[in-house]
Every structure is written in structure tokens, then in C-alpha cells.
Amino acid sequence: MEENKDITIYDIAKKLNLATSTISRALKDHHSISAKTIKKVKEACAELGYRPNSLAAGLRSNKTQTIGVLVPTIDQPFLSSLISGIETTAKKSGYNILITQSGDSYQEEINMTQALYASRVSGIICSLGMGTRDTSHFQPFIDAKIPLVFVDRVPHDIDTYRVIIDNYAAGYKATKHLIDQGCSRIAHFYAGMEFGTLFSERKRGYLDALRAHNLPIEEDLIIKLESLVFTEGIKATNKLLDLKNPPDGIFSSVDIIAISAIQCAKKRGVKIPEELAIIGFNDDPISAIIDPGLSTISHPAFKMGQISAEKILNHLLLPKKENIKEITYLNTEVIIRESTKKS
Incomplete structure (x- = not known):
């Protein structure tokens, strides 16, 4: 055999002087093939390094x-x-x-x-x-x-x-947790999916939690992210902290943005959580490593x-x-x- 040549059932059939149909049935332990022939076929396969092409077989059977x-x-x-x-x-x-x-x-x-x-x-x-x-x-x-x-x-x-x-319930729980910690001006970072419901439902939970606790909904505290990357979180957090009356809480719809918010706030001398409490979403591994550790929503x-x-x-x-x-x-x-x- 040539080196690196893919071994096929034709090669096995030629070596054993058997029909390819016999080789195929033997590899499937078909009842019509004797145990002795099945053993001989499988030994030859092992010797020659035959590997069944499951994709080709699947294409033939449509499965x-x-x-x-x-x-x-x-x-x-x-x-x-x-x-x-x-x-x-x-x-x-x-x-x-x-x-x-x-x-x-x-x-x-x-x-x-x-x-x-x-x-x-x-x-x-x-x-x-x-x-x-x-x-x-x-x-x-x-x-x-x-x-x-x-x-x-x-x-x-x-x-x-x-x-x-239930993204709505999760968004509500995250916001309510910040409210329970004494936050009264809570910002929200969300992503702008054009067709899905995930981020819009988290945002809806955030808004309803504010309404349920008689807190104002302020449009300048709600920031739509262009993408879910670290630099977007830095930009969004700087925008909030530059406000005349910055928020005392942030609910981010993903952890990576919340982590960038923590780092941005710390760099600007904002104390977390005393001056700004931050909660994320997903419980990514880095959430437990960042200092301070990031509160978040579990996502199984x-x-x-x-x-x-x-x-x-x-x-x-x-x-x-x-x-x-x-x-x-x-x-x-x-x-x-x-x-x-x-x-």
C-alpha cells in the first residue's frame, strides 16, 4: 500500500479475496456473515489501518x-x-x-x-x-x-x-438586588439585537423593577452597546461617570461589560460598591476573580x-x-x- 493512502473496503476485499458487500456486512456484524469471517475482516482492518468513513455513509443514508x-x-x-x-x-x-x-x-x-x-x-x-x-x-x-x-x-x-x-425575571431580579442595596439611580447597559428577544427582555425587567419601586426611568442612564467587547464597556461607563449626576448602580446585561465598568470606575477613583454598585449577567469565571468580585446572574x-x-x-x-x-x-x-x- 502507498503511504498516507486512505484504506477503503475495496482494499480489505482485495486482501481477503472477498466481495465488498461481504466486507461491509462483516463490519456491521450482520447475521448473514459468519463469526469467523467477521473476525478475519476486523483483523485485516486493524492491520491495514482502515477507518470507516461515517460521513460518506451518512450521506448515502441521509443520516x-x-x-x-x-x-x-x-x-x-x-x-x-x-x-x-x-x-x-x-x-x-x-x-x-x-x-x-x-x-x-x-x-x-x-x-x-x-x-x-x-x-x-x-x-x-x-x-x-x-x-x-x-x-x-x-x-x-x-x-x-x-x-x-x-x-x-x-x-x-x-x-x-x-x-x-426567563430573561425578563432575571433582569427584574438583578435590578431589584441593586435597589435592595440602596441604589436609587440605576443605569443599564444592553445590547441591540435586531431580531432576538434576550436583551430586550432583560431591559424590560429592569424598567419594570424601577417602576415597581417608584424609581425614575432616565433615558441618559440606559445605554445601548454597539458590541459586547471590553472597550464598549469602558466608553459607556465613562459616559455615565461624566454626567452631572452619575448613577449609583449599574446593571449590565453581560459580565464582560460589567467588568470593564468596574475597572473604569476604579481608575477614576470611584469606590465600588460604596459609590457605584455593579451587577453583571452570566457568571463568567472571571466574575469571581476580578477585584472586587462581580455580583451577577447565573446562566446555566x-x-x-x-x-x-x-x-x-x-x-x-x-x-x-x-x-x-x-x-x-x-x-x-x-x-x-x-x-x-x-x-
């Missing part, structure tokens, strides 16, 4: 035993933990995952959905990008009755499986990934592969650290 995963990025702690939950569950059932990233780009999300569809994935799990403007690019999956699960960042116009937290990413994969796997066992409308909510809680401990 690739692969779950497609489309996320904005894999370098955020929440999303990497989500993917880990998906993969752990998928592997237990003999499925692989194919991970793609949209980079929060609408066009790239379209490109990646088309790539996943062409790869004939058995199902798809998606968290929408910030720039998504509509969800028509997911329609081929629905038409082909390929199970589709939206997780965390979900659209408002497709009724299918959704695995989410790994569990969300597990459940999302379970939805796909259970759906594939159904006798009828009709689209199912189902929402699964997971709980969140306030994790209190030094950044808000005024009292």
Missing part, C-alpha cells in the same frame, strides 16, 4: 449522526460551556457535533446554515447572532422536518423548540446545552417527524459578591 451547532462565537465562556453540554449529551447517543460560528454576522449566519444543511445534519442547535434580521434561512430545515432548537438567543417568529431562561449554559441536545435526540426517535412547538425555561439566581455589597 449523518451529526448535530449541527451554530453559535455567534466559541470564545465566550457561556457559549463554550453551552457547546460542552451539547457535545457531552450527543456523544452518549453516538452523535457527533459540527460547530460553526456566525461572528454575530447576519450574512455569515446564512452561510453557515446553508453549510449545515448541505452537510445533512440530523438536527441543528442555534443561538442567533446580534445582526440577525430575519430567520427565513432556517426554513429549509423546517420544510425537511429536520429538528431545530433555538437556545438562549432565540427569534420571535419561529415556533419550534426553544431552550431559554451547560444544562441548556444538554437539554438542547436531548430535544434533538428525542425528536429523532419520534415516529412522525413533525415540527414541535415547545419552550423550556431554566432557572436563574442572583450571585452576590463584593461589587454590590453596600449593606
